[in-house]
Structures are given as structure tokens and as C-alpha cells.
Amino acid sequence: MTEVIIVGGGPVGLYLAGLLLQAGVEVRVLEQRLRRERHSRAIGIHPPALAALDKVGVAGALVRAGVPIRSGTALSRGRTVGSMSFATVSDRFPFVLSLPQFATESILEQRVQELDASALVRGARVSEVMHDGGLVTAAIAAPVEGGAGRRVTARLLIAADGARSPVRSLLNIPVITKTYPDHYIMGDFAAGGDHGQQAVLYLETGGIVESFPLPGGLRRWVVRTGRPDPGVDAAGLSRLVHQRTGVRPDPETNTMLSSFSPRSSLACRLVAGRAVLVGDAAHEISPIGGQGMNLGWLDAAELAPIICAALAGRPVGSALRAYASRRGKAARRARWQAGANMALGRPLAPPLLGLRNAALGTVAGLPPANRLVARRFTMQ
Structure with missing residues (x-):
């Protein structure tokens, strides 16, 4: 009882x-x-959830164990489409915690x-x-x-x-x-490149690639694929990332590999x-x-x-x-x-991709719109 x-x-x-x-x-x-x-x-742990978790006294321990992501950048064909800061989304937790x-x-x-x-x-x-x-x-x-x-x-x-x-x-x-008509494969690898603790979205013609920092010097890579469970191993995922982004994660450092259909x-x-x-x-x-x-x-x-x-x-x-x-x-x-x-991450032909990226860049360049999108992204 x-x-x-x-x-x-x-x-x-x-x-x-x-x-x-x-x-x-x-x-x-x-x-x-x-x-x-x-x-x-x-x-990903968003600011409202961190505030809720603080009610049981664990927010501090979570933050110490995780990586605070304070900004994100969208890239396409090697150029910056736009950036987003989470500095204004919360007074106490102005970041998305990666853990x-x-x-x-x-x-x-x-x-x-x-x-x-x-x-x-x-x-x-x-x-x-x-x-x-x-x-x-x-x-x-x-x-x-x-x-x-x-x-x-x-x-x-x-x-x-x-x-x-x-x-x-x-x-x-x-x-x-x-x-949804979307399928993904993701894996965690040793971090490399110049993005530090930023989240990075690569908006490419073949579909989106997402990259997030993790504790322990790791980085997660998520790639949209054309079919469910494509049977890709760590080396295959590394090749997919490199084909779309120019970044090649080291397959020997892979610690997790998974595919999913949302x-x-x-x-x-x-x-x-x-x-x-x-x-x-x-x-x-x-x-x-x-x-x-x-x-x-x-x-x-x-x-x-x-x-x-x-x-x-x-x-x-x-x-x-x-x-x-x-x-x-x-x-x-x-x-x-x-x-x-x-929908933002689905494949697009180059002309449509250029139009979409231009629209995203315009929104990202307007501070009020940028702040609104940041709040929506962090569940405010």
C-alpha cells in the first residue's frame, strides 16, 4: 500500500x-x-524545464554536468544564413542545456x-x-x-x-x-571544427544536417536520410556528414549510432x-x-x-x-x-533552397523576430 x-x-x-x-x-x-x-x-533541456527541475534541487547539478548552448548558427553551401542567440530567453537559464x-x-x-x-x-x-x-x-x-x-x-x-x-x-x-515523411540517422563523435559550444544547422539541398555539442568533448550529428533505417554504420554516417557539410567526424571516435523515423x-x-x-x-x-x-x-x-x-x-x-x-x-x-x-530540413532544389535561405536570413537579421524565434524554439 x-x-x-x-x-x-x-x-x-x-x-x-x-x-x-x-x-x-x-x-x-x-x-x-x-x-x-x-x-x-x-x-536538450530548455529553460522552462530547468526552472521546473530546480524545484527538486537538481538544476545546478544538471548544468554542471552538461554543456550550455547559448547560440545557434544556420549554414548553407559554406555561407552563414543566420544566427540566433538565447541570451534573452531566460534570466536564470539563458541557454539550452545539452546533456x-x-x-x-x-x-x-x-x-x-x-x-x-x-x-x-x-x-x-x-x-x-x-x-x-x-x-x-x-x-x-x-x-x-x-x-x-x-x-x-x-x-x-x-x-x-x-x-x-x-x-x-x-x-x-x-x-x-x-x-512524417522524414527519416534520420544520428551519431555521437569526438568534436572537431570551429563551432565550439554552438548548435549548427546545415541547410543543404540533400536535406538538413544538425550538430550539437555534448559533454566529454563529443558532438552529435543528425542527418536527414531518404528512407528509414538506411543501415549506415559510423563510417557511412561520417561520409554523409562530409558530403553535405565538408566536416568529417572521425568514425573511430563514435560512441552512439541510431536511426529513427519521427x-x-x-x-x-x-x-x-x-x-x-x-x-x-x-x-x-x-x-x-x-x-x-x-x-x-x-x-x-x-x-x-x-x-x-x-x-x-x-x-x-x-x-x-x-x-x-x-x-x-x-x-x-x-x-x-x-x-x-x-519541414525546414527537407531537401530542396538549389533555386528553392536559395529563396528559403534568403527568407530565413531576413528573419534572423531582425532583432525582434530573432528573439521571438529563440523564445519559441526554447518553449517559451
Whole structure:
């Protein structure tokens, strides 16, 4: 028996657990994975999310571990199209923080352990969710076939178990999914060149190439490809980058390689009985633009006080409806932004590419427009 079950021990579930534990709420975080994945995955933490993360006292540790990206540059055919500064997007965090997801999760998990060493339960796969009046029970599958499972009962259950959320399926909540005609391959290599801690976008006829600094002297390269999972190895990705940008990452220094085809999914409702969806379980957003993880943290920051009010016996029906409306609107806005980012990076014939670059250069050269775009890019 506990007060709140959180299914999913990723960045959103751990953050929500930290918020609730600080408020004196008893929490169990049920995480299926036995250990944290070392894949770097999501890397961008935006200023509003850093402000939210500071509520559990981890923003400082995250900033010390990461690389603050304070500006970005767009290049095309060797020439600068435009630049963007993040200096005006936040007084406290005037940058986008680059930090691999496993490092972010490690810092959040350490904070949860400080608050309650027994809160995180690994190897716990939820196989059933049952409502019983004022309680909700999660059945945890047996660790081995033929073994005995167990049950955890709470007053509320929060599903933070990712884009393919098993809990969402158990609750019979449908999703609306959108796919895109875009495919990407990305890899992390030793940093080289003259861009330092800048983000760089190469807007080329063959499609966009994105480059971001990472801690440890690494740099991430993301290349738009013509088909899903092209089977490119580190040497092949290095060749693709070089063909479009003139920069050749050293394949021998590659630490991560992955391909993906973006999609977005919005749950048709966020509340089902005494269960609530947050993060990717509620809204999967294309990783282009790096908004999904940040959106989940902002979900959790808004949901935590509603949970505390519900546990205190106060009526929260209207608050939950308002929460679902606001977070749905935020997700749709993030989806639109991600779609616009992908459209910007699609292949164009040289004449059209020149027209688009000229338009982007004009916008970048207008300080008010530049500041507005910077704020939108950082989820302001």
C-alpha cells in the first residue's frame, strides 16, 4: 500500500516522484528496466524545464554536468544564413542545456534516493490496472514464468511509461498518431571544427544536417536520410556528414549510432478513473526540436499540486479537466513546432533552397523576430 504509484522510472517519472516525495507523499516508482540505458537519446533541456527541475534541487547539478548552448548558427553551401542567440530567453537559464538522457536520469534518481531509498522499484512490469472505489491497484508480473507476481495498491496511479505506454493500453485509452515523411540517422563523435559550444544547422539541398555539442568533448550529428533505417554504420554516417557539410567526424571516435523515423501520438484523454497520463504516455512528440522530455517535466510540475490536493481530500475534478486542456494544448503546439522544424530540413532544389535561405536570413537579421524565434524554439 502506498499513496501514489508512478509507472515508469524515466526522466518524467523520477522528476514527479521527487516533487511528491518533497511534499511528504509516499510514492512507489515501478520501473520495468533492471538498469538504466546508456544510449544518450534525448539531450536538450530548455529553460522552462530547468526552472521546473530546480524545484527538486537538481538544476545546478544538471548544468554542471552538461554543456550550455547559448547560440545557434544556420549554414548553407559554406555561407552563414543566420544566427540566433538565447541570451534573452531566460534570466536564470539563458541557454539550452545539452546533456545525455542517461546522465539526466542518474541525477534525478540520486535525488529520489536521497528523499526515499525505497521509492524506486526496478524489474517491476505492470501487467494489470484495477480500480476499486477510492483505490487503484497495479499488478506486477512475476519475474519468471510460473512464479508469483505481486500487487501494489494506492490512491492514485500516474502513467509515465513512455510513448508505447502499456498502462495506457491497459486503461483502454486510444491515441491519435501522425507519421512524417522524414527519416534520420544520428551519431555521437569526438568534436572537431570551429563551432565550439554552438548548435549548427546545415541547410543543404540533400536535406538538413544538425550538430550539437555534448559533454566529454563529443558532438552529435543528425542527418536527414531518404528512407528509414538506411543501415549506415559510423563510417557511412561520417561520409554523409562530409558530403553535405565538408566536416568529417572521425568514425573511430563514435560512441552512439541510431536511426529513427519521427511520429507524434496524442492520447484521446489524460485521465481514466484514478489514473493520469503524463509525458510521452500522454503525448509523443517528434524528437526534432527536443521538446518531448521537456513537455513531460512541465506536465509533472503542473500535476504535482493537483495530486497533493486530491490526497488531502479536496475536490480536483475541475483542476484535472483544466490540466488536461492546458497540457493538450501545449502538446499540440509542440507538435506543430516539431513539424515546422522537420519541414525546414527537407531537401530542396538549389533555386528553392536559395529563396528559403534568403527568407530565413531576413528573419534572423531582425532583432525582434530573432528573439521571438529563440523564445519559441526554447518553449517559451
